Amino acid sequence: MKRKKENSKNSGDKQIKSYTEKGLTRRELLKLSAVAGTGIAIGASGLGTILNVVDKVDKRTAKSTAAAVKEEGISFYGEKQAGIVTSQQTYCYIASFDIKTENRTEVRELLKTWTKFADLTTSGGTLKSTDNDMLPPNDTGEATGLGIANLTVTVGYGATFFEKDGKDRFSIKDKRPKYLEGIPHMAHDSLAEEYCEGDICVQVCADDQQVAFHAIRNMIRLSSGTATVKWLEEGFLRAPANETPRNLFGFKDGTANKEHDSEEGYRKIVWAEEKEPDWMKNGSYLGYRKIQMLLEIWDRSSLFEQEETFGRNKQSGAPYGGELEFDAVDVSQMPVDSHVRLAKETNQQIHRRAYSYTSGIDAKTGTLDAGLLFICFTSNPSKQFLPMLSVMGKMDKLNEYTIPVGSALFACQGGLAPGEFFGEKIFN
Numbered sequence: 001m002k003r004k005k006e007n008s009k010n011s012g013d014k015q016i017k018s019y020t021e022k023g024l025t026r027r028e029l030l031k032l033s034a035v036a037g038t039g040i041a042i043g044a045s046g047l048g049t050i051l052n053v054v055d056k057v058d059k060r061t062a063k064s065t066a067a068a069v070k071e072e073g074i075s076f077y078g079e080k081q082a083g084i085v086t087s088q089q090t091y092c093y094i095a096s097f098d099i100k101t102e103n104r105t106e107v108r109e110l111l112k113t114w115t116k117f118a119d120l121t122t123s124g125g126t127l128k129s130t131d132n133d134m135l136p137p138n139d140t141g142e143a144t145g146l147g148i149a150n151l152t153v154t155v156g157y158g159a160t161f162f163e164k165d166g167k168d169r170f171s172i173k174d175k176r177p178k179y180l181e182g183i184p185h186m187a188h189d190s191l192a193e194e195y196c197e198g199d200i201c202v203q204v205c206a207d208d209q210q211v212a213f214h215a216i217r218n219m220i221r222l223s224s225g226t227a228t229v230k231w232l233e234e235g236f237l238r239a240p241a242n243e244t245p246r247n248l249f250g251f252k253d254g255t256a257n258k259e260h261d262s263e264e265g266y267r268k269i270v271w272a273e274e275k276e277p278d279w280m281k282n283g284s285y286l287g288y289r290k291i292q293m294l295l296e297i298w299d300r301s302s303l304f305e306q307e308e309t310f311g312r313n314k315q316s317g318a319p320y321g322g323e324l325e326f327d328a329v330d331v332s333q334m335p336v337d338s339h340v341r342l343a344k345e346t347n348q349q350i351h352r353r354a355y356s357y358t359s360g361i362d363a364k365t366g367t368l369d370a371g372l373l374f375i376c377f378t379s380n381p382s383k384q385f386l387p388m389l390s391v392m393g394k395m396d397k398l399n400e401y402t403i404p405v406g407s408a409l410f411a412c413q414g415g416l417a418p419g420e421f422f423g424e425k426i427f428n
């Protein structure tokens with residue numbers, strides 16, 4: 001049945017008041033004022049009002065539907081942020097934002113809003129809508145009923161968050177972590193500025209693409225007026241149960257992660273050092289490279305050539321000289337310019353969490369635009385990640401088939417306690 005609309009100015013004013021109390025957005029209020037035919041002054045910042053909306057939630061916990069009973073989800077709160085050593089989900093969105101305000105309070109508000117939304121969405125809640133069908137629904141709706149799908153939301157801060165063009169925009173320059181610098185230019189780089197760095201990074205991963213998209217879409221929506229998206233990438237990675245996933249060159253990718261798959265291993269390789277600022281305790285650095293993979297050229301190369309490129313057997317993933325995937329790597333058995341040998345000879349380890357991407361056809365070449373969103377986590381990127389990049393840029397046989405087009409480094413804070421918001425320890 002069609003809802004009866006009230007026409008008088010008075011009833012419109014009354015309705016606006018009632019909806020303000022319900023926490024509508026500034027935009028919604030403006031729309032409503034147009035419907036009611038009144039002009040109203042709104043003092044509160046847009047973000048503050050959206051925050052109220054985020055407060056008004058339908059917290060459908062995992063126990064509320066039969067289908068979701070089995071779904072515990074991955075806890076958003078904890079000592080460490082989820083999405084770093086969490087088993088890799090099938091889908092990933094990674095976005096980098098540039099902050100458009102110089103106002104520190106507005107940045108804090110955005111981080112608060114994001115925290116509330118991340119808490120809500122990783123526990124299966126939705127933004128509650130009003131009962132006025134003349135307004136847009138608060139939740140975008142596409143993930144309704146799809147469950148939690150192991151959704152994680154991970155936030156990191158870029159060097160320019162702490163200082164940009166010599167300016168201490170948010171008075172947090174002294175909170176900058178030790179190793180947070182822009183990644184230097186590497187041999188073989190063909191970077192496009194629009195795919196690089198940025199002030200804040202949000203990585204969203206889930207076992208359902210629509211659930212992941214809903215999360216990143218709403219993080220973007222909630223940033224409106226305070227930040228803009230600099231780049232956004234989507235990735236996927238699937239493997240048979242208990243097997244290492246394969247990249248788009250058909251090789252098992254992630255094998256060596258097994259070597260440090262223990263609390264002690266992660267302490268040494270992933271979690272930030274003690275001498276870092278307080279807020280980095282139990283945090284990590286996220287190293288990112290968008291690497292285009294020249295699939296058509298690769299597909300024309302012989303199996304021998306492909307295996308020489310990595311120094312591993314394509315089918316089994318075994319290192320040269322070994323029989324099984326997890327056999328020890330003996331670099332003397334591998335070509336001097338093979339990818340695995342070069343990585344191993346740095347004597348460093350990193351925790352890789354990469355995803356494949358495809359993005360249609362490269363308009364210039366008519367070939368597939370596809371590759372790897374290389375994501376890794378390290379305690380000390382200057383010692384672990386950058387030397388690898390440097391040696392690979394100069395010597396890697398893989399360079400014949402790959403082009404790095406994007407690059408970034410972010411510092412991911414430690415995990416959040418309930419009631420805490422992203423960046424709280426940076427701003428306090």
Ligand SMILES: C=CC1=C(C)c2cc3[nH]c(cc4nc(cc5[nH]c(cc1n2)c(C)c5CCC(=O)O)C(CCC(=O)O)=C4C)c(C)c3C=C
Nearest residue numbers: 247251252253254255256291340343344372374388389402
């Ligand atoms: C700077 C770090 C690295 C970049 C960039 C990188 C790009 C890249 N890698 C593959 C495919 C494979 N990489 C493998 C191993 C491997 N790669 C790195 C680092 C970078 N890779 C490390 C540290 C390692 C582990 C080395 C070791 O200690 O054994 C492998 C082999 C299997 C495995 O261990 O995962 C593959 C395959 C691609 C396609 C790529 C860029 C597009």
Ligand SMILES: [Fe+2]
Nearest residue numbers: 253339340343
């Ligand atoms: Fe690699």
